[in-house]
Amino acid sequence: MANTSENRVLELSFDKLTENEMIGIQVLSENFSNNDITIIEEKNRLLVQVNKVDIDKLRKLVLDYNKNSFLKTLLKKILDIKSYGIKENKRWFTGYSGERKVKDRKDKEKSRGKFYYAKDNQFSKTNNHFPSEFENQIICDDSEKVLKQLPDNCIDLVFTSPPYNFGLEYDNHKDYLNWTEYFDKLFRIFKECIRVVKYGGRIVVNVQPLFSDYIPIHHFISNFFIENKLIWKAEILWEKNNYNCKYTAWGSWKSPSNPYFKYSWEFLEVFCKGSMKKNGDKEKIDITADEFKEWVYGKWSIAPERNMQYFNHPSIFPEELARRVLKLFSYQEDVILDPFIGSGTTAVVAKSCNRRYFGIDLSNDYCKIANERLNLQNS
Numbered sequence: 437m438a439n440t441s442e443n444r445v446l447e448l449s450f451d452k453l454t455e456n457e458m459i460g461i462q463v464l465s466e467n468f469s470n471n472d473i474t475i476i477e478e479k480n481r482l483l484v485q486v487n488k489v490d491i492d493k494l495r496k497l498v499l500d501y502n503k504n505s506f507l508k509t510l511l512k513k514i515l516d517i518k519s520y521g522i523k524e525n526k527r528w529f530t531g532y533s534g535e536r537k538v539k540d541r542k543d544k545e546k547s548r549g550k551f552y553y554a555k556d557n558q559f560s561k562t563n564n565h566f567p568s569e570f571e572n573q574i575i576c577d578d579s580e581k582v583l584k585q586l587p588d589n590c591i592d593l594v595f596t597s598p599p600y601n602f603g604l605e606y607d608n609h610k611d612y613l614n615w616t617e618y619f620d621k622l623f624r625i626f627k628e629c630i631r632v633v634k635y636g637g638r639i640v641v642n643v644q645p646l647f648s649d650y651i652p653i654h655h656f657i658s659n660f661f662i663e664n665k666l667i668w669k670a671e672i673l674w675e676k677n678n679y680n681c682k683y684t685a686w687g688s689w690k691s692p693s694n695p696y697f698k699y700s701w702e703f704l705e706v707f708c709k710g711s712m713k714k715n716g717d718k719e720k721i722d723i724t725a726d727e728f729k730e731w732v733y734g735k736w737s738i739a740p741e742r743n744m745q746y747f748n749h750p751s752i753f754p755e756e757l758a759r760r761v762l763k764l765f766s767y768q769e770d771v772i773l774d775p776f777i778g779s780g781t782t783a784v785v786a787k788s789c790n791r792r793y794f795g796i797d798l799s800n801d802y803c804k805i806a807n808e809r810l811n812l813q814n815s
């Protein structure tokens with residue numbers, strides 16, 4: 437029997453069943469249903485097919501029968517199985533994932549090509565130090581210009597939300613360019629971001645689906661990164677639960693003529709340069725097991741920022757959003773860049789999570805606010 441997730445069989449070899457093993461088998465059959473754990477005796481081997489197991493219950497049996505090495509070995513082998521689902525307090529080793537039902541998944545993946553679109557990239561694998569003069573600085577200028585001063589491959593993580601060109605009232609950025617002009621500028625800045633991010637580094641872009649002009653910015657942005665050979669790693673749905681958006685456009689109520697869609701969420705598109713794997717010092721990981729478990733489920737429920745008026749900025753994202761991105765995608769002491777830093781949220785969170793930061797914004801006023809927020813952390 438092949439040991440796949442659909443058919444999880446553990447082999448425990450034996451010449452002749454010992455008394456110890458017989459007791460172990462007896463205990464198992466009294467405490468676990470045949471559907472959960474099945475024991476199969478073959479010529480000179482003992483096969484245990486595990487489907488779903490209440491691990492706490494098995495642990496308790498191991499303690500109760502602490503002289504029984506068969507139960508001990510079985511528990512160890514079961515704990516060594518790393519992929520499983522959790523349901524009804526049991527680890528489900530079979531039938532827990534639709535995806536895993538694909539036969540020979542690895543071989544198929546190999547022949548089709550994993551992220552084939554990013555394969556023939558020309559990225560250098562040599563990473564560089566981040567220049568110390570920019571470390572933990574907020575610079576007031578155009579990011580396209582500022583980023584040109586950085587060497588290639590020196591940033592661990594870019595996290596940003598660009599201006600969306602919806603016509604928001606920013607201090608001195610014109611948020612109503614014609615769309616080609618807008619995308620040309622944005623993509624020149626993103627091209628610089630790709631250049632400065634390290635091999636194995638990440639770029640995470642928070643972007644909102646657009647309503648009024650019917651320009652799917654998140655798709656345009658994703659296509660841009662894919663065309664520029666980045667690996668698309670994930671799309672996180674940020675559920676804001678802000679149901680106060682308007683219900684219909686005039687004349688579209690209860691009519692198929694032109695139903696109006698409303699969105700209470702935004703997206704985070706996650707890209708990697710060269711490799712999905714980002715090497716780092718294990719000691720510098722600060723995400724907890726519970727955070728990891730919760731956050732790798734790609735739908736995050738986080739209330740929108742409530743202090744926009746207070747910070748006098750029209751589109752601030754909440755600190756919790758940045759905290760999750762930073763802890764999930766970077767190590768402590770990594771360098772985090774936000775080329776549209778606005779009121780400084782990314783930098784504030786980077787500082788509180790023991791990362792280094794570099795932020796850029798066109799507006800003097802926003803840079804001032806960002807620095808004030810950063811200074812507040814010292815007091």
Ligand SMILES: C[S@@+](CC[C@H](N)C(=O)[O-])C[C@H]1O[C@@H](n2cnc3c(N)ncnc32)[C@H](O)[C@@H]1O
Pocket residue numbers: 577578579580596597598599600606607608609749751752753754775776777778779780781782796797798799802
């Ligand atoms: C969506 S806001 C970012 C808000 C930020 N995430 C926060 O939490 O405060 C976009 C910011 O980009 C800035 N901006 C627009 N064009 C820029 C450019 N070329 N260079 C630098 N900043 C720019 C705007 O001034 C605005 O503050």
